[in-house]
Amino acid sequence: MSAETFLALKASEAVQALYGQQADASQIQLGPTNKGFEGDCTIVVFPLLRISRKGPEQTAGEIGAWLQQNCPEVGSFNVVKGFLNICLSGAFWTETLQQISADACFGKLPSTGKTIMVEFSSPNTNKPLHLGHVRNNLLGSSVSDILKAAGNNVIKATLVNDRGVHICKSMYAWQKRFNGATPQSRSQKGDHLVGDCYVEYAKMEKEDPSVLDDVHKMLVDWEQGNPAVRSLWQMMNQWVFDGFEQTYKALGISFDKTYYESQTYLLGKELVQKGLDMGVFVKDPDGSVWCDLTADGLDRKLLLRSDGTSVYITQDIGTAERRFSECNLDSHIYVVGNEQDYHFQVLKLVLKKLGFDWADRIYHLSYGMVELPEGKMKSREGTVVDADDLIEKMYEEAKATSEASGKLDDLGAGEKDALYHSIGLGALKYFILKVDPKKTMLFDPKESIDFNGNTGPFIQYTHARIKSILRKASTKAAIADGIALQAKEIRLVQLLSSYPSKLQEAADKFSPALLANYSYELAKEFNQYYHDTPVLKEQDPAVLSMRLALISQVARILEMAMGLLGIQLPDRM
């Protein structure tokens, strides 16, 4: 149990005993004590004044005295205005560390029994992945892992946008201008080749806008199953899939289920018909079907075109229904950029109008765009940061830094390679995930690649330092009863004990950033401790054992928290 939880309970008892009235949880405000004040935890007593009917100092003093008298865990206390600062006893912290150490499941929350689908990535197959997709992938993957650690059954899903006019554009350009080029013939990743086709098409259309008519004809041919168009489509899509596969592998991303839009784009039509029958949708004279959302403060939304074909949202209605019924979902999270906020608002309302009780259990994890110093990334203007290039660049940077340090010269080539990869990727993943998902973030290619300060490699390095000590130690880690902890050690234990509640919060808010910042705080705290407390030099064997146990727990929690961000912590670097 964390110190906060423990004291909240005890404070509640104190209020009951002293003032004869129950204080509910919201009235017990607890937090770590601010810098400059003595104490491990602080209880803010202002909300309790209504119950005590006394001044803040007096109330705080009374509660403090009661706690000290009735709880052996409370060592001492002091009162500053309405703030009751409490120092817990040494034994409390020793026991807390013992419990964490002994609990093999520490950091994993009990099962909720719920099944959650997380859809993310969902790329178009006409161009390679860029930095924006990287944020999406990392968020989706990390949120999935966090929800899993928080006791949920998680299904990672992606919906590949493999059909439509965009891929036809790439196909058209390939036919006209690429002379049968293949990824093999050009020694190029397939997604990059298809991306080049797409760029080439943009030029063609600029030269002669009438090519768009040919592209539309191609799309119609595709829909009608024209064998030549279909086989070209299949070939080029496969190139892209192979390319994506490599990028996903490099990023450490995988999916439990892959849906293809070419197989789902007809879904949802029956549901639209059902809505018409129910009278919640309307059909216009030209045959198009609409949902009127003006009463909800939105516009009218088209659900079926006048020619009876479906639009983007039609299939989302269909796939959502299918997923909830087939996978027995408790909730469904869509990791999609905030440019689609409106779309998901509409989707939810439409599903509600259709009477689905699970409509309230779909959640749009709306994340902000990644911008460059010159503004938004635009494929047409060539201002995108390519995912593969970026991963490569991070690797090179990690290699250069590692080689300059010369600490790893005894490692084999394969080991070094894997290490550079995990450091480079650690830097990239941390850089992206440490930012609150919903905020727009800036990526400056010149300055964002940094391995010092609040970065992934900083935390990886901290972990490597701990492992190095543990390798050299000849004593066994153990925590003797009654052994005293220093102030900095107490602070570390306090941070460790708060990990489960951090994880819970990250799961509730779908925010890997909370775990990133937690990890940084813990690593920073450890580095300060490391700097002025030599572990291996300790003469007292009991203290030495305790310190080894403490730092191995720090390493363990860092590894867990960073693992949920998809970041590996090497033993050496």
Place this chain on the structure above:
RNA sequence: GGUUCCGUAGCUCAGUUGGAUAGAGCAACAGCCUUCUAAGCUGUGGGUCGCGCGUUCGAAUCGCGCCGGAAUCACCA
């Protein structure tokens, strides 16, 4: 124009359901490696928390109004 989101140090970002003196990193400057890994540690400077009003014991946090920025409002996806 309507709706939604955002505005914290020169830059990138934290800041708990409202709490004490608003914090980190980068960049700048000054220190610390015969001592467990210097990808580290310590120190200095840097702020009208966009502006104003309100709510209250107390506001970066909540409400209203402005200013500035972004997204969106397609028979595109």
